[in-house]
Amino acid sequence: MQAAPLTILGYTVTAVCFMYGVQLLRSPATARLGNRVAAVGMLLVVGITFGLIGGTSNWVYIIPPMVIGAVIGAFAAQTVRMTAMPQMVALFNGMGGGSAALIAAQDFRSSVAAGTAQPDITWAIMLSCFIGSISFSGSLIAFAKLQELLSGRPKTYPLQTPVNATILLAIVAIAIYLIAVSQSLPLFAILIALSLLLGVLFVLPIGGADMPVIISLLNSFTGLAAAMTGFVLSNDVLIVSGALVGASGTILTLAMSRAMNRSLFNVLFGAFGAKVEAPGAGAAGADGGSIHPTTVEDVAPLLAFAQLVIFVPGYGMAVARAQHDVKELADELERRGVQVEYAIHPVAGRMPGHMNVLLAEANVPYPQLKEMDAVNPDFPRADVAVVIGANDVVNPAARTEPGSPIYGMPILNADQAKTVVVLKRSMAPGFAGVDNPLFYKPNTLMLFGDARQSIANLTAEVKHQ
């Protein structure tokens, strides 16, 4: 199908809107406008498509699902808690992947039925189905893990890599057969089923701390799947937009793995921490250290009379929804003349930039949010580092223990503060399953309990100082 010149012009405007929109995302001041510019492009292209399919009699299969999808999508997006944002993004991402796979499947079915199947685009159909299905089932698993419907911990099963490799080979073999030999619909259904299975098996072993990487990767997968449907339907605007998302997702994914000093391969196939849990716990005991539980009453004066306090938020802050209470405590401290900073590790939380979003929600001015390299020199002169539900990103074993699974990962040097206060629910190890020597240091105080409650109590107590 060849597009008319006016249609191509419209597609061009849409592509420019998307690119310029992403460009505007570089600065917090223009980011929201950027998203709106992208929306203009989307409205335009959907409008153009409506015009192109205007003669169809299938509106009954188009309008109702659009209305339902729009209502559910808007409702879910407006009501989800900010702390649940990672799973929401994962879910919407999976929807896009599923849609791409279905589009390719329907195109394959109808071209086989009409006898018009063209081998030179069958490869794109296979890729779109394969990548889209992986993105769909993988995103659903990621959603279930983040929503804690499934355990967030890394899961391993025997022969994991050989099983995945065998499934992948089977998919490739079926795809080659379908492209080169015969276009069999039952085999095609098996290809989709295997791809869905691979998506599940591929995300299931990946642990909580690696979630930002996997969500970003699945996002780029859906982008690629969209680009492939563009090849299937000879639609250039799908190719451009999909490629743009695929490229951006890849960059973000690589940036995340770099922040953990691990290769993407290691993140995907390492099943981080799953096998080291037991020796990790034993090693800390062998150090002979003990933990120092503390109380709100003991911590409050340390904070109230400090000169510099650095908050180190982690996933625990998101789970406890403590960001507003943290901001209140920070306000109280600033009122007393204490300097406050927030140390943001690139992979803290379950989504790239997760902590920034939560603290922005609590009205923390973004200049106070300091990235790792900017804040690490400040720790030695900090009187108190308050670690709120962060674990692996402040684990000094990453600097000192070559045998540790997280050795070499750049961390926040919270242990160099004069006093470290760790807010934690229990002594359970972090998502990486690695024990944390920080907790056993003489200058570390452990404040057990729900982070939100602890912070609120601290604020009340600081006011009395």
Added chain:
Amino acid sequence: MSNGQTLALGAFIFALAVFVGFLVISKVPTLLHTPLMSATNFIHGIVLVGALTVAATAHDALGYAISVAAVLLGTLNVVGGWAVTDRMLHLFRRRGPEERSPERPPASTPPPADH
């Protein structure tokens, strides 16, 4: 144009878009990585265009079912992806200290159960 030419042109466009993607994205600060991911998540909702295209020509029961599902999922991606991004970016606007976030849960909300 022949099929081969269409395909080659598609590959050309794909390569350029990947390059632009790399250029534009690599300058986004960490602060905005979540909204960025969410915005690109919205952009791949463009599969909706593909879903509409195949839905318009479906002509059997299974085809209708696949079309309905594809359009539904695509719309969810577009609308949900955009609204989530917009809500997040709303948080990054500059605000006076006296203005409270409307989303602050009441202080009396019990803390979530221990996991």
